[in-house]
Amino acid sequence: MKNRERPIGIFDSGLGGLTVFKELRALLPGEDLVYFGDTARVPYGTKSPEAVLAFSKEITAYLLEKKIKFLIVACNTASSLALEEIRGLSPVPVLGVIEPGVEAALKAVPAGGRVLVTGTSATVNSRAYSRALAAAGPGIKVAEKACPLFVPLVEEGWCARPAAAIAAREYLAPFRGKADVLILGCTHYPLLKKVIARVMGPRTRIVDSALAAARAALAQLSGLGLLNPARRGSSEFIVSDAPARFSELAYKLLRIRTGKVAVKRF
């Protein structure tokens, strides 16, 4: 098999990374995609750096056995805490979601402007976004805000219910009118984009790290000559627990029809 015909591996703590999967599927219809969701250990966002690192390494080794040509860490928490170690393990290129999100934010923010990063507790505590923004865009003011309830709200399918709006207000009302750009620094958060935008007001641009990551993957694969010329690629889904629930939520939240979902336990 030629390198360019090999699949792309994608992983997340659960189903949030499906927002990246969905953008990728649309941008790269010819690619074979293998998605792994660590549903036995979800969420990662409240766990320690050591645990997230150990889980990420296990999953990387498993996806490498599948002869992938490219790996996307479609989880902000794992990208914040484990990207360098994953790159050290992987003979194939590895893309995280932080760098594409930062690049997209830098394009959207005015000079000396203000960026608000939203994410899980682990992502915010890692300060990965602040560091990357400070390095790439000196003079930009960065605030970070952890929003731990957003992931469970999405997983409950309550994106359009009053509880989501109330939670968004609790977390974000103090920042209303005080950010030029808000980064959705968790792959679940694009599903709450509307309620978040409503709290922030019309002057804040929302940057979606899932979409930015999918675009970055396209650019990198193209630059490496690794794009698959096929007309239609396959999609494979593997989880570490509860495949039926994963399949049901993938359809309910994102209208993704997974077909049969395989199980790999660690």
Next chain:
Amino acid sequence: MKNRERPIGIFDSGLGGLTVFKELRALLPGEDLVYFGDTARVPYGTKSPEAVLAFSKEITAYLLEKKIKFLIVACNTASSLALEEIRGLSPVPVLGVIEPGVEAALKAVPAGGRVLVTGTSATVNSRAYSRALAAAGPGIKVAEKACPLFVPLVEEGWCARPAAAIAAREYLAPFRGKADVLILGCTHYPLLKKVIARVMGPRTRIVDSALAAARAALAQLSGLGLLNPARRGSSEFIVSDAPARFSELAYKLLRIRTGKVAVKRF
């Protein structure tokens, strides 16, 4: 060491079981208590029966190595899905939280009355409460309602915030005035007792499975001659991840001072 001087083991998926710990500590001041919280894999309530069973067996084996005299499964999900298997593994008596909750509900409900069981998705899907109530109290009408956001709300420390009241209304308003007894079928839920009671109205009695389990433990230990005559027992806390966060939340939510929390990874 005499049998009665050995510690009592308690485990939960995370920190919810601390509601049981707190009641036990008050009822049994002389006992040595060893608490294990599986914070690397919390929550259990959205995971499969196979995963919950595997995790529960690992933790039971670990606590048995500590020479416990009695084991309390202070997690409704694990009690629903794994109690028989845990009893099969354990040479010491094992108490779950379902049976004590059912007994307390039966005392509170009138003949032919209505019981509403609240819990995680896994607990509700197991129908463990419905089966136990039907067996022990024929003629009682039972409804079950999964409230998956209650655990993350508690873990966020938002028990008294508007989001908790809104979530309680979403889940429980259809049952207002339609239950004589509501069982808090998850050890996190006693922390939301006030908002739950407000939605249900004054005619519904709230049964706390944590308190019921602690009282059942006292009765069983006494019956077995296993009560420790010491004046003051020790408390030991072990988690599978993020000990500092556990310690912080134990104090924030329940005013429990854990001291140093040890880590055991699986």
